Amino acid sequence: MxxxxxxxxxxxxxxxxxxxxxxxxxxxxxxxxxxxxxxPSDIQALYVGNVGSVGFNFENSTGxxxxxxxxxxxxxxxxxxxxxxxxxxxxHLGCVAILSGLYDTVMVLGAEKMNDLATVExxxxxxxxxxxxxxxxxxxxxxxxxxxxxxxYMQVYGLTEEDLAHTSVKNxxxxxxxxxxxxxxxxxxxxxxxxxxxxxxxxxYEVCPMTDAGSALVLCREEILRAQPERPQxxxxxxxxxxxxWYAATDTLEDAHALLARPAQRAYAMAGIxxxxxxxxxxxxxxxxxxxxxxxxxxxxxxGEGWKGAADGSTWIDGKVxxxxxxxxxxxxxxxxxxxxxxxxxxxxxxxxxxxxxMQRPDAAIGISACRGGPGAVGAIHIxxxxxxxx
Amino acid sequence: MTVSAIEFSRLGPPKLRLYAMxxxxxxxxxxxxxxxxxxxxxxxxxxxxxxxxxxxxxNYTVVYYPPRDFLGQEPYVVGHIEMDxxxxxPAPIVGVAPEDVAVGTRVKATLRRMKLGHEGDIYYSQKFVxxxxxxxxxx
Numbered sequence: 001m002x003x004x005x006x007x008x009x010x011x012x013x014x015x016x017x018x019x020x021x022x023x024x025x026x027x028x029x030x031x032x033x034x035x036x037x038x039x040p041s042d043i044q045a046l047y048v049g050n051v052g053s054v055g056f057n058f059e060n061s062t063g064x065x066x067x068x069x070x071x072x073x074x075x076x077x078x079x080x081x082x083x084x085x086x087x088x089x090x091x092h093l094g095c096v097a098i099l100s101g102l103y104d105t106v107m108v109l110g111a112e113k114m115n116d117l118a119t120v121e122x123x124x125x126x127x128x129x130x131x132x133x134x135x136x137x138x139x140x141x142x143x144x145x146x147x148x149x150x151x152x153y154m155q156v157y158g159l160t161e162e163d164l165a166h167t168s169v170k171n172x173x174x175x176x177x178x179x180x181x182x183x184x185x186x187x188x189x190x191x192x193x194x195x196x197x198x199x200x201x202x203x204x205y206e207v208c209p210m211t212d213a214g215s216a217l218v219l220c221r222e223e224i225l226r227a228q229p230e231r232p233q234x235x236x237x238x239x240x241x242x243x244x245x246w247y248a249a250t251d252t253l254e255d256a257h258a259l260l261a262r263p264a265q266r267a268y269a270m271a272g273i274x275x276x277x278x279x280x281x282x283x284x285x286x287x288x289x290x291x292x293x294x295x296x297x298x299x300x301x302x303x304g305e306g307w308k309g310a311a312d313g314s315t316w317i318d319g320k321v322x323x324x325x326x327x328x329x330x331x332x333x334x335x336x337x338x339x340x341x342x343x344x345x346x347x348x349x350x351x352x353x354x355x356x357x358x359m360q361r362p363d364a365a366i367g368i369s370a371c372r373g374g375p376g377a378v379g380a381i382h383i384x385x386x387x388x389x390x391x
Numbered sequence: 392m393t394v395s396a397i398e399f400s401r402l403g404p405p406k407l408r409l410y411a412m413x414x415x416x417x418x419x420x421x422x423x424x425x426x427x428x429x430x431x432x433x434x435x436x437x438x439x440x441x442x443x444x445x446x447x448x449x450n451y452t453v454v455y456y457p458p459r460d461f462l463g464q465e466p467y468v469v470g471h472i473e474m475d476x477x478x479x480x481p482a483p484i485v486g487v488a489p490e491d492v493a494v495g496t497r498v499k500a501t502l503r504r505m506k507l508g509h510e511g512d513i514y515y516s517q518k519f520v521x522x523x524x525x526x527x528x529x530x
Contacts, residue, residue, distance in 0.1 A: 124458040133398075134424040137406060137516065138481045139454060139461045139469050139506070147452035148471060155450075155494070197466075200453035200489070249422055249471060249479045250430055 001270060003095045003236040004225030005384070006105070007036025007218035008345045013332045014182045016212040021057050021113035022069045028214030028338075029070045029109055036218035040071035043218070044103040049080045049090035049110035051336035055125035057113055066109060083129040084286065084373025085241075086110065087215070087340025088380030094219045095239040104221050110341030111214035122210050129336070130374055135247050143207055143287065145248045146375050147199035149256060150289035154201065156253060157304035161201050165192035166311040167288040168205045171324055174317075175331020177358035182211045182333035206288035211333025215342040232352040238270035238383035244376045251376040259379040260297035260370050267368070267381040268299075275299030278321050279364040280350045282343040284371045285328045294370045295323060322361045325350065343369040344382060351386040396512050406516040409444055409500050411478040412437040420478040444500035445522060446474040453489040460506040460514075468492050472519055486520045497522040
């Protein structure tokens with residue numbers, strides 16, 4: 001499959017009290033339109049990823065609201081929701097729409113406005129993305145649910161908390177260089193270890209912040225991008241989605257692995273490539289432990305060894321595969337519905353060679369994004385390739 | 392974790408009693424919420440089975456940032472308890488300081504106030520205490 005990436009755009013990722021949800025939608029959407037060189041009337045369908053506007057913003061029909069404010073009416077528009085996999089699901093639907101032949105040009109947009117409420121309210125809303133009715137009645141939250149996975153992983157593979165802390169050090173090294181990131185500072189293993197406890201064994205620097213942001217892509221049929229050779233020839237070459245366990249209590253480490261490994265294997269087959277071909281990866285890491293889980297699921301390291309790349313350099317910018325050169329969710333933050341679309345935008349920037357200084361992998365030509373959510377319930381994989389001069 | 396008073400009238404009994412669901416096809420014991428579908432074999436027929444209340448703590452975390460309904464209880468411990476019947480249950484562990492909690496500890500269920508609802512209602516459910524001869528009484 002080849003779906004052209006005609007345009008990309010994103011807002012800063014941070015607390016933005018001066019902007020509403022619709023402001024974020026319009027800012028990200030207009031940037032993508034401008035970058036694509038098209039107008040709102042060229043968009044035939046709009047897929048808006050948004051997780052929690054009902055709770056965070058007391059408004060619901062985000063897809064329809066976005067269509068109005070972006071000026072794409074009367075195009076088709078819908079809101080997409082799949083927990084933290086939401087933005088990736090919007091991208092999936094956009095790709096499927098183009099591949100179906102029904103549309104020539106569509107927009108995929110993710111947006112979340114999380115900071116109108118206090119942390120305790122936000123925590124409660126986020127917990128609703130997992131099983132808030134039954135399992136989380138026990139007082140679990142998203143961070144504490146994932147903390148249980150972290151402790152299990154550490155027990156089984158014999159990791160110390162210091163071993164895991166390298167993941168945050170790497171993400172913060174690059175996050176400090178990303179002008180769009182929420183947390184822009186470097187840190188050491190010692191500082192990670194000293195940061196406040198959030199959900200034992202996870203500490204503050206191993207947990208993403210709540211962030212306001214939007215990001216968008218304009219997608220098109222392959223022929224449309226081919227006809228504009230002056231534009232960067234970046235295509236989505238695989239899109240694969242999966243579901244996994246809804247309840248963390250029955251989620252084994254094998255389940256947590258399979259959630260991304262299954263769609264990743266299908267995506268590699270779809271693109272006709274393998275893990276060794278990947279230059280850059282954006283791997284979901286709202287909590288540090290999820291980066292090694294993703295590194296392993298994508299085939300970059302054996303199970304139980306995915307954490308080592310951040311410690312030995314093999315997942316840094318000049319390593320075997322560069323993972324989360326954007327700073328990951330740990331630094332960009334996790335604007336729920338926008339996270340998957342921002343991963344896509346960040347990979348496209350890498351393949352276009354326009355990532356900020358200190359973040360650009362030289363000659364990056366093939367990238368992959370992996371998004372998970374629920375936290376074990378949704379897995380999403382996309383592969384992107386720069387295909388200059390190919391017919 | 393937010394449930395309305397009306398919803399709790401539906402969910403209440405399972406949260407007060409301690410039981411799991413046995414698959415009629417493959418005999419796998421699942422947590423109490425699996426009343427539609429056996430996650431092991433896909434069987435659609437399960438029946439309730441009472442649990443004795445004893446188990447072993449196999450995993451835990453300490454929650455420092457609680458959801459609204461648990462405000463005031465932090466920091467609190469939530470663990471995965473491997474019940475003696477062989478099913479995993481998530482539940483708060485009480486009566487022990489977070490730094491003294493250890494994987495492998497024997498625990499037993501006790502009915503406690505779980506949290507305060509935002510409609511002013513009080514929710515009761517199963518918490519767990521350390522099950523040791525010299526442990527404090529479970530009430």
